Amino acid sequence: MAVLEIEDLRISVPTAEGARSASPRLAVDGVSLHVASGESLGVVGESGSGKSLTMLAALGLLPAGVRIVSGLIALDGRPLTGLAENQLRPLRGRTAAMIFQDPMSALNPLRSVGAQVATAVRVHAPELSRRQARERAVQLLDSVGVRDAAERAGTRPHQWSGGMRQRAMIAMAIAHDPLLLIADEPTTALDVTVQAQVMELLAEVRERTGSALVLITHDLGLVAENTDRVCVMYHGSIVEEGTTRDVLQSPQDPYTRRLLDARPEAHEAARALPSVASADALEIEDLVVEYPGPRGRPPVRAVDGVSLRIRSGETVAVVGESGCGKSSLARAVLGIHAATSGRISLGGEKVAAALSHRTARERERAQIVFQDPYSALDPRMTVAEIVAEPLRVRHGYRPDRISQLLADVGLDESFARRLPRRLSGGQRQRVGIARALALKPRLLVLDEPVSALDVSIQAQVLEVLDGLQREHGLAYLFITHDLGVVRNIADHVIVMQHGRIVEQAPTSEIFARPRHPYTRTLLAAMPRIDGGPRADAQPAP
């Protein structure tokens, strides 16, 4: 029997913010799908494909202004469309429950986690006393693997790690053994080893409760390992549907094929090491970066004695989980956060630790591309102004140089007068790269340049970076948490943990013969499509 049935669903969203006259646009256009009880379905697509809206509609949780134009939705055989809010409420949490992407914004920062889980319990069981609900909450937290649940239940969300918060969200979702769990990108905000743990927990919980699962994601590896069937969505429609194995191994639709090809792991490492023994673009010796600790405590050491060198035309990837010190390393190289001790040489010359002590000439040798394409560009400046800024700073502005830079990153003149908010994430990242290239640096520090982007966009941006490197002989310091991305862009991989380098080797070596146990954990936790059983992820040592 089907837990969730959706038939020919059409959802409209209002277009262009504020423009009252504009007609609404269909974000979901004729989607039909069903989920049998106990089954797990993957819904795959890029941002804006309508995958999240479809599932929000299934819970009657569409945001204001977004309307269902036509179609039928039935939860556990009961039609949902046209139900009033108070008729929908009993279904949420009991028949179907949702697990959101960002556990931090889904939890109230001012209430203890235990109390929030208890609220979720009492919503559908008002007969329980506060104390009973509290006890049930502790049981639930315990069942999702929160250690010392009774004690931790009294603490507030900011004292929980991302993975633990997501566990708490799962505990809330399973409070009433719903028939259907809808997980919207449940692990996007998490590190790869934590992601493996959370997905394992979801599988275990489903085994216990017999719930069906809808997993909304853009990660095909995650789908391959966790679902029976998969729907691929593109521009509001389902373009392909079938068992996970069939779809991933013999995709019929050209879009699915593109999506599979765009996966970084799909490419084999085909990079030739730069043959010429070229000059060093960056050399770091025994670098230490410290942050002032809480009052009265010793400083926190984010980077602890790291040495590395990058030659022109070479890419060195620094890989590790959040908090391993990789971003601190990147910022110290640029001097944004001054290193406490150690030597930094750019282009063979030693430079000062703090940015304010470096000359403009020294600064232009290393440039950065930021992770977040949204905060990287001034919202009030046009693309041309943004790219021109470094040239203006150095009094070297020439209009033809702007179009040249934009062309280098694959954008034509038509973008020049756009404001950043009219650009997609990938386009913004291209603008960020063009700005970084404006001063002809020898080293580009790429701080997670593609982690905020969809896979196919990731592939395009990586391609742009690759082309630029060949053309200009740039050196890249590529900071990332995603080993898959590393494989086809890096010559060397450095694995960092707790501020130290635990392993460094040529890329093919790392993938073929990882030596350090932590590297092996990272590799094992990577979701794969090829279907081979994954080695059980162990918590990082």
Added chain:
Amino acid sequence: MTAQPLTAPALADGAARPRFELRASAVVGISMICAVLLLAAIPPLIPGFDAMAQDLRSARIAPFADAAHPLGTDALGRDLLSRVSLASSVTLGITLAVVCMNALIGSTAGIVAGYFGGRTEALFSVVSNTTLAMPVVLLLIAISAVVPPSAGLTIVVLGCTWWVGYARVTRNVASSLRRQDFVVAPLTQGADAIWVLTRHIVPNVWPHTLIIAATDIATIVLIESSLEYLGLGVQPPVPSWGSMIFEGQQYLGSDPWLAILPGLVMFLAVAGTQFLSQQFTAESRGSLLRKGGM
């Protein structure tokens, strides 16, 4: 490398920058403010209207009763239309001067404190808290004991004491902007603090200052009027809204229009700026506060 460079898709509304859309409340606000401005500007241009000339024979004429005095006269027979007109110029002039001073001092202090942080910010906190603790009216009374009260004194005292609101908001905005990557980027390219402050911080803080200024105009009008009401500030025979209400108050029973008329003009000015400030708030919500998109 991508073979074909990307072309930007045509925009639905055909404009690269978002269209400026006037809200209904802003139209109401603008018309109210225009009415007050016209009242301040037109009568002095018409010959025969004098705000100071007394004529005790035609004292306290009701509005619309005499063609020579369209809005009537006060207890000393002075033409009310001319007096309200002059009072509007006086009060609006003082208010604008005070708001400009506040905005300038407050935003500068806030931006510097927020951007540089550390000791600058600590110093800023001490100064702004001290300023906030000062009772403006008492201060003005105390100073008036030494220096004769005048419009200039009111402007200087209010201008130097009412800036903390601007400073607090702009400090928070500046200190969150300081951590944004687009502010860090020019620094890594050789720019100095002045460059970053003028190109990135000030343009992004400015709309916030404008919002506070728009709401603050109303507050300053009311404070200024209450000071006039207490006899501080502009001295007779020069009228202001506050002093006119004070004079009219004595005849509230027999000739209420003497107090109502300046009160009505004050209401138009205060309500007008409030309605208009809604527009700025909506604008900033549309462009600044939301950086993402949907």
